[in-house]
Amino acid sequence: MGDTAVGGRPxxxxxxxxxxRLPRSRGVxxxxxxxxxxxxxxxVLFFVILITFVLMHLAPGSPWDxxxxxxxxxxxxxxMNVKYGLDKPIWQQFLLYIWNALHFDFGLSYQYQxxxxxxxxxxxxxxxxxxxxxxxxxxxxxxIGLGVAAALRQNTRADYSAMAFATFGAAVPNFVIGMxxxxxxxxTLYNVTGGNYSLPVSGFGxxxxxxxxxxxxxxxxxxxxxxxxxxxxxxxxxQDYVRTAWAKGLSERLVVLKHILKNSLIPxxxxxxxxxxxxxxxxxxxxxVFVIPGIGRxxxxxxxxxxxxxxxxxxxxxxxxxxxxxxxxxxxxxxxxPRVRLS
Amino acid sequence: MAVVATVxxxxxxxxxxxxxxxxxVWRRFRRNRLAVAGAIVVAVLILDALLVPLLxxxxxxxxxxxxDVTHIFGGPSLHHPAGTDYLGRDTLARLMFGARxxxxxxxxxxxxxxxxxxxIGLVSGYFGGRVDNLLMRFTDIWFAFPDLIFVLxxxxxxxxxILSIFVAIALTNWANLARLVRGQVLSIKEKEFIESxxxxxxxxxxxxxxxxxxxxxxxxIVTLTFGIPQAxxxxxxxxxxxxxxxxxxxxWGVMVQDGYQAMNASAGQVVFPxxxxxITMLSFTFIGDGLRDALDPRMRR
Numbered sequence: 001m002g003d004t005a006v007g008g009r010p011x012x013x014x015x016x017x018x019x020x021r022l023p024r025s026r027g028v029x030x031x032x033x034x035x036x037x038x039x040x041x042x043x044v045l046f047f048v049i050l051i052t053f054v055l056m057h058l059a060p061g062s063p064w065d066x067x068x069x070x071x072x073x074x075x076x077x078x079x080m081n082v083k084y085g086l087d088k089p090i091w092q093q094f095l096l097y098i099w100n101a102l103h104f105d106f107g108l109s110y111q112y113q114x115x116x117x118x119x120x121x122x123x124x125x126x127x128x129x130x131x132x133x134x135x136x137x138x139x140x141x142x143x144i145g146l147g148v149a150a151a152l153r154q155n156t157r158a159d160y161s162a163m164a165f166a167t168f169g170a171a172v173p174n175f176v177i178g179m180x181x182x183x184x185x186x187x188t189l190y191n192v193t194g195g196n197y198s199l200p201v202s203g204f205g206x207x208x209x210x211x212x213x214x215x216x217x218x219x220x221x222x223x224x225x226x227x228x229x230x231x232x233x234x235x236x237x238x239q240d241y242v243r244t245a246w247a248k249g250l251s252e253r254l255v256v257l258k259h260i261l262k263n264s265l266i267p268x269x270x271x272x273x274x275x276x277x278x279x280x281x282x283x284x285x286x287x288x289v290f291v292i293p294g295i296g297r298x299x300x301x302x303x304x305x306x307x308x309x310x311x312x313x314x315x316x317x318x319x320x321x322x323x324x325x326x327x328x329x330x331x332x333x334x335x336x337x338p339r340v341r342l343s
Numbered sequence: 344m345a346v347v348a349t350v351x352x353x354x355x356x357x358x359x360x361x362x363x364x365x366x367x368v369w370r371r372f373r374r375n376r377l378a379v380a381g382a383i384v385v386a387v388l389i390l391d392a393l394l395v396p397l398l399x400x401x402x403x404x405x406x407x408x409x410x411d412v413t414h415i416f417g418g419p420s421l422h423h424p425a426g427t428d429y430l431g432r433d434t435l436a437r438l439m440f441g442a443r444x445x446x447x448x449x450x451x452x453x454x455x456x457x458x459x460x461x462x463i464g465l466v467s468g469y470f471g472g473r474v475d476n477l478l479m480r481f482t483d484i485w486f487a488f489p490d491l492i493f494v495l496x497x498x499x500x501x502x503x504x505i506l507s508i509f510v511a512i513a514l515t516n517w518a519n520l521a522r523l524v525r526g527q528v529l530s531i532k533e534k535e536f537i538e539s540x541x542x543x544x545x546x547x548x549x550x551x552x553x554x555x556x557x558x559x560x561x562x563x564i565v566t567l568t569f570g571i572p573q574a575x576x577x578x579x580x581x582x583x584x585x586x587x588x589x590x591x592x593x594x595w596g597v598m599v600q601d602g603y604q605a606m607n608a609s610a611g612q613v614v615f616p617x618x619x620x621x622i623t624m625l626s627f628t629f630i631g632d633g634l635r636d637a638l639d640p641r642m643r644r
Contacts, residue, residue, distance in 0.1 A: 040476070040480055043480070044480050044483050044484055044487070047484045048484050048487045048488050051484065051488045052488045052489060052492065055488065055489075055492045055493055055496050056492055058496045058499075058500070059492055059495045059496050059499065060495075060499045163628075167621050167624060167625055167628075168621070170569050170572050170573070170621075170624060171572045171617050171618075171620040171621035171624055172617050172621075173572075173576045173599060173600075173603075175603060176599065176603050176606070176613055176617070179603065179606055183606075183607075223569075224565070224566075224569050227565045227568075227569065228562050228565050228566070230565075231561035231562050231564065231565045231635075232561055232562050234561065235558070235561050235639075238639070266526050266527060266529075266530045267523055267526060267527060267561075267562035269526075270522050270523050270525075270526035270527075271519065271523060271562075271566075273522070274486060274518070274519055274522070277486075299489075300491070303489065303491050303492055303495075311489065311492070314489075315487065315488060315489055318487055318489075319483070319484075319486075319487035319488075322483060322486045322487050323483050323487070326479070326483060326486075326522065329522075329526070333526065333529060333530070336530075337529075337530045337533070339530070339533035339534075340529050340530055340533060341471070341533070
């Protein structure tokens with residue numbers, strides 16, 4: 001073909017940039033779509049609260065059960081039930097909760113007496129959010145990078161190494177990974193350097209405290225995203241237009257970024273939505289191993305102590321985050337593949 | 344050439360020398376050495392799961408709950424090739440017996456997830472519009488409510504049987520696959536070969552079965568194979584909480600968890616079951632990749 005433009009098309013290597021702007025009519029349609037989806041969050045939240053409410057009360061046990069020690073006397077339990085409104089019929093409790101939630105009143109925690117659910121969640125979320133967001137920032141470039149590299153070098157040593165890492169990341173649970181990191185970078189490194197340097201093994205701080213929790217949290221999703229990217233990139237590599245792109249001599253960077261990567265992103269972006277939501281709302285294991293006062297841990301203790309308002313509050317937060325994350329994913333589809341129509 | 348491929352995908356040529364889709368797939372699957380190796384490993388694991396009680400009865404495998412109390416945390420030896428755990432039980436025997444539950448979880452749970460998530464994703468993506476919106480909002484709801492409570496309730500209502508644990512794990516984990524399949528279908532259904540399939544009058548069902556499913560397969564296989572260890576660990580976490588598989592029943596996930604408690608005393612107790620899980624996952628990955636390649640018309644030579 002040469003460097004001369006054919007039929008008014010731009011010359012080789014000078015394709016128009018990736019369109020990130022939609023035609024105006026589609027922009028308006030998208031805005032309407034987003035508005036409708038945001039409104040749809042209300043029924044979704046309603047059902048999430050309803051289901052959680054029912055499940056919570058169906059689960060055996062009550063908030064006033066005590067493991068070990070003496071059980072509370074019946075009179076105390078009755079008083080507690082009155083205080084927290086648990087003596088009312090369950091539908092009244094539900095409606096009352098919805099009414100209060102509409103006024104951003106999510107009630108008092110049972111396990112932390114005298115504290116509101118809002119203050120507990122807002123107190124713990126910054127820790128969880130920081131670690132989750134950082135993990136996400138590791139997962140996206142590393143996972144996608146490894147995946148594309150493995151696919152481009154299919155059945156080579158690089159591909160097999162990425163596969164080995166992915167298998168390790170999936171077959172070794174994150175509490176073991178966390179403990180391995182602690183043994184290596186917390187204990188062994190401390191001994192080797194004669195006590196001069198090691199990574200902190202517990203607690204939270206915006207410094208090297210973050211390294212091990214973030215790595216632990218990021219390993220499995222990175223492995224998954226890498227494999228997903230590889231699989232979907234391999235599908236794209238076999239497409240005729242990729243062969244055409246290579247054949248007409250486009251630079252490797254251009255072919256990989258524009259023709260291959262962009263078209264293989266749909267499944268990756270789909271998986272990243274829920275991954276993001278799960279990451280920023282906490283992992284009980286990572287928060288337990290590294291002793292971080294986040295909401296992942298407090299949610300699990302809430303489930304086991306039947307701290308109903310705390311369970312509901314955290315669930316609502318997660319529901320909002322996952323609904324928004326999936327909305328962002330659906331919008332991204334349109335930019336990745338302009339043929340996708342949202343309605 | 345590209346045109347021929349498109350027409351070939353869209354039209355059912357009924358010439359006498361044409362081999363059926365599935366016998367062709369099988370032929371190409373057999374040529375893939377990794378895939379065949381994966382299938383053999385899985386077959387061996389399944390045979391092990393089925394026959395291990397018999398082998399134990401014949402004295403070839405040790406009793407997985409017998410405690411050799413003089414060899415707690417024993418390293419690998421002639422008598423205990425993979426060492427012993429914190430109660431002096433033979434790790435090799437526990438691994439071989441553990442395949443019964445762990446393999447069933449691996450396969451059955453992913454099967455249920457594929458059935459639910461696959462159908463919801465396919466229908467949602469293919470029909471789009473209102474169907475898509477309702478199904479995906481349903482998926483959002485399912486994503487959001489806490490699985491832990493759901494599992495607790497399910498197990499307390501139906502009892503802590505293996506079946507209710509399988510169902511509970513599958514029911515709390517299909518949403519991701521549904522969104523993935525739907526995303527794939529949304530993009531694939533706008534491609535030219537789907538249009539040509541429609542143009543020659545293929546039914547919706549046929550388009551889904553022949554074009555959408557094979558083309559959406561890659562990421563689905565990755566997700567299912569990654570789901571195998573996750574289901575095993577979830578089951579182990581549940582048994583730790585007292586609602587899953589009850590001790591002393593051997594299970595790979597529980598073995599990893601127990602081994603983790605004493606990683607310093609004997610690393611093998613974590614390493615061996617983790618290797619078993621990794622081998623299972625890898626085998627299924629190879630099988631899945633082989634299947635995907637065999638189904639891909641572009642790979643035809």
